[in-house]
Amino acid sequence: MNRNATMAPLLKVTDLKVHYPIRGGVFRRPAGAVKAVDGVSFAINTGETFALVGESGCGKSTTGYATLGMVRPTSGEVAFLGADLARLDATALRHAQRDMQIIFQDPFSSLDPKMSIGDSIGEPLLVRGVVRGSALAERVAELLALVGLQPQHASRYPHEFSGGQRQRIVIARALALQPKLIVCDEPVSALDVSIRSQILNLLMRLQRELGVTYLFISHDLSVVRHISDRVAVMYLGHIVEEAPTDRLFATPTHPYTQALLSAILLPDPQAQRARQPIILQGDLPSPAAPPSGCPFRTRCPMAQDLCAGTMPELRIVADNHRVACHFVA
Amino acid sequence: MSASDLLLNVKNLLVTIGDAPVVDHMNFTIRAGETLALVGESGCGKSLTARAVMGLLPPVARRRAGTIELDGLDIAPLDEAKMAAIRGDVMSMIFQEPTASLNPLMTVGRQIIEALVTHRRADRGSAVKAALAMLEEVGIADAPQRMRQYPFELSGGMCQRVMIAIALICRPRLLIADEPTTALDVTIQAQILALIKRLRRDTGTGLLLITHDMGVVADMADRICVMYAGRVVEEGDVFALFGRQRHPYTKLLLKSLPSTGAEPRGLLSTIEGAVPDLRSWPSGCRFNPRCPIADDTCRNDAPPLAGIADTHQRAACWHADRVAELDAR
Numbered sequence: 203m204n205r206n207a208t209m210a211p212l213l214k215v216t217d218l219k220v221h222y223p224i225r226g227g228v229f230r231r232p233a234g235a236v237k238a239v240d241g242v243s244f245a246i247n248t249g250e251t252f253a254l255v256g257e258s259g260c261g262k263s264t265t266g267y268a269t270l271g272m273v274r275p276t277s278g279e280v281a282f283l284g285a286d287l288a289r290l291d292a293t294a295l296r297h298a299q300r301d302m303q304i305i306f307q308d309p310f311s312s313l314d315p316k317m318s319i320g321d322s323i324g325e326p327l328l329v330r331g332v333v334r335g336s337a338l339a340e341r342v343a344e345l346l347a348l349v350g351l352q353p354q355h356a357s358r359y360p361h362e363f364s365g366g367q368r369q370r371i372v373i374a375r376a377l378a379l380q381p382k383l384i385v386c387d388e389p390v391s392a393l394d395v396s397i398r399s400q401i402l403n404l405l406m407r408l409q410r411e412l413g414v415t416y417l418f419i420s421h422d423l424s425v426v427r428h429i430s431d432r433v434a435v436m437y438l439g440h441i442v443e444e445a446p447t448d449r450l451f452a453t454p455t456h457p458y459t460q461a462l463l464s465a466i467l468l469p470d471p472q473a474q475r476a477r478q479p480i481i482l483q484g485d486l487p488s489p490a491a492p493p494s495g496c497p498f499r500t501r502c503p504m505a506q507d508l509c510a511g512t513m514p515e516l517r518i519v520a521d522n523h524r525v526a527c528h529f530v531a
Numbered sequence: 532m533s534a535s536d537l538l539l540n541v542k543n544l545l546v547t548i549g550d551a552p553v554v555d556h557m558n559f560t561i562r563a564g565e566t567l568a569l570v571g572e573s574g575c576g577k578s579l580t581a582r583a584v585m586g587l588l589p590p591v592a593r594r595r596a597g598t599i600e601l602d603g604l605d606i607a608p609l610d611e612a613k614m615a616a617i618r619g620d621v622m623s624m625i626f627q628e629p630t631a632s633l634n635p636l637m638t639v640g641r642q643i644i645e646a647l648v649t650h651r652r653a654d655r656g657s658a659v660k661a662a663l664a665m666l667e668e669v670g671i672a673d674a675p676q677r678m679r680q681y682p683f684e685l686s687g688g689m690c691q692r693v694m695i696a697i698a699l700i701c702r703p704r705l706l707i708a709d710e711p712t713t714a715l716d717v718t719i720q721a722q723i724l725a726l727i728k729r730l731r732r733d734t735g736t737g738l739l740l741i742t743h744d745m746g747v748v749a750d751m752a753d754r755i756c757v758m759y760a761g762r763v764v765e766e767g768d769v770f771a772l773f774g775r776q777r778h779p780y781t782k783l784l785l786k787s788l789p790s791t792g793a794e795p796r797g798l799l800s801t802i803e804g805a806v807p808d809l810r811s812w813p814s815g816c817r818f819n820p821r822c823p824i825a826d827d828t829c830r831n832d833a834p835p836l837a838g839i840a841d842t843h844q845r846a847a848c849w850h851a852d853r854v855a856e857l858d859a860r
Contacts, residue, residue, distance in 0.1 A: 257716035364805040399799035428789035467746025
């Protein structure tokens with residue numbers, strides 16, 4: 203994959219940290235921090251789909267929000283088209299954010315129930331002063347058609363639509379300003395199984411037609427395997443492995459990735475029952491009190507003393523394949 | 532199979548909300564030690580079927596007809612006192628949201644002991660001993676300490692183990708599990724499914740597994756019963772049914788999954804349209820508006836759930852012999 207490897211990346215995230223203070227005692231003094239994202243670096247090229255996967259609390263959504271400036275990073279750099287977002291002035295930041303949009307998991311809570319869907323889709327265009335009047339109605343109709351809905355739907359309200367249709371509306375709204383990057387935060391997880399493939403197809407078609415880039419956040423590994431070009435696996439605020447999708451699924455190298463992939467349930471009884479899942483012991487540690495050294499060591503079947511003392515670096519093990527484990531050659 | 536092998540025999544079950552038949556004349560059986568997966572999308576009636584069996588229908592839903600034989604005794608007409616004596620003893624249930632299903636004001640220990648004291652009239656000492664053993668059986672370390680804790684002090688996976696311990700402490704003949712791992716992370720799902728399999732093997736408990744996840748079905752079930760819009764559309768042995776589907780809905784649902792062989796980044800197979808609303812179910816076969824091979828017969832007459840010659844499968848489709856054609860589309 204990595205189709206545009208020679209070009210500068212669209213988005214480059216360097217050593218991103220998002221820590222939330224925990225306050226305690228009578229005076230609410232900072233008593234520690236939840237390290238939601240703790241030193242994450244990755245780059246996304248124009249036109250590709252880059253997936254962040256991991257379990258709840260691993261920091262994948264926070265990483266996505268920090269990328270868009272929805273949460274303020276504690277430290278680190280988010281560079282969009284070469285410009286560090288933290289150093290832009292208000293006007294330039296607003297301009298950059300036009301090119302970055304987000305689709306959330308729940309299409310029921312991400313639309314205003316009192317706004318017609320035409321108004322919802324047209325709002326970003328009005329706010330940015332892109333078009334008005336009859337041109338606005340035309341653009342809304344165009345966007346509705348683009349996501350497979352009818353122009354006459356514009357006057358209806360969210361409750362008149364099913365979950366899958368609402369997610370189409372949310373996608374139309376995200377596309378209104380012709381963004382370069384869309385963060386998709388679990389975009390099909392709340393949808394019925396028979397609707398998921400419709401929405402995934404829509405996202406893939408839009409990418410082909412419009413050249414939009416996706417940061418795709420998901421816990422569903424079969425979806426990620428299908429839709430993404432490259433994948434980063436997160437655990438407790440860290441990327442533990444990153445590789446082109448085919449390579450990651452063929453040769454998972456970090457012990458956590460191996461366990462995660464082995465736990466995918468195949469919808470085929472013969473194949474599924476022939477598999478031996480790696481059952482990890484224990485629960486995910488709290489990001490407020492992460493283990494010393496390697497974050498995965500408390501559940502890792504290979505952990506040694508070294509892992510408790512030293513945090514493994516994310517090292518290149520092959521072309522575009524990075525792994526953070528002491529025991530990977 | 533003799534009648535005495537039947538642990539659960541549900542006949543002609545009709546549950547309505549208002550005038551809508553949300554469970555429309557369901558028939559199914561579970562033999563001792565067998566696992567039946569009840570599969571379908573939101574609103575198909577699978578959870579209401581389970582709740583009807585438990586006698587725990589929500590106030591808006593009513594059972595209008597049908598018998599529910601548990602070990603040969605029809606429990607459908609029993610009053611609440613008699614049902615309360617059966618629930619948690621002969622049959623018990625685990626729910627999707629482990630943190631919401633436990634009593635937040637009661638220690639974990641008391642909640643486990645309660646079942647033994649209520650149903651077995653156990654004295655406190657022996658109940659505590661049995662509860663400790665049960666917690667260890669479901670893989671909870673430091674059982675004596677956990678007994679004194681409240682649900683909020685435990686993780687989601689841990690709460691699900693506690694709920695399983697409560698459900699199994701009286702060694703029920705039938706366990707109903709409603710999406711038992713849907714709210715859990717992938718690696719925790721692997722732990723819980725392994726646990727349910729081990730306990731099922733050790734105790735010979737019959738399992739009614741409610742799920743929308745074909746991977747969970749492929750991993751766990753002996754037989755599968757597919758529901759769509761309140762009706763069973765297809766039923767059979769899990770290996771046979773995954774090998775060949777006789778209803779277009781099952782066929783298209785399995786085909787639409789990203790993990791069943793679609794080209795990476797290629798378009799997925801879809802089911803057009805949306806799951807119908809229970810207030811406006813289509814006439815005839817309820818899948819007909821979304822079915823590529825539907826004709827006038829399908830629009831007018833509801834097909835019966837009929838056996839397929841030379842198989843142990845049954846399907847409710849006028850064109851069961853033509854379902855394989857959908858592969859070519």
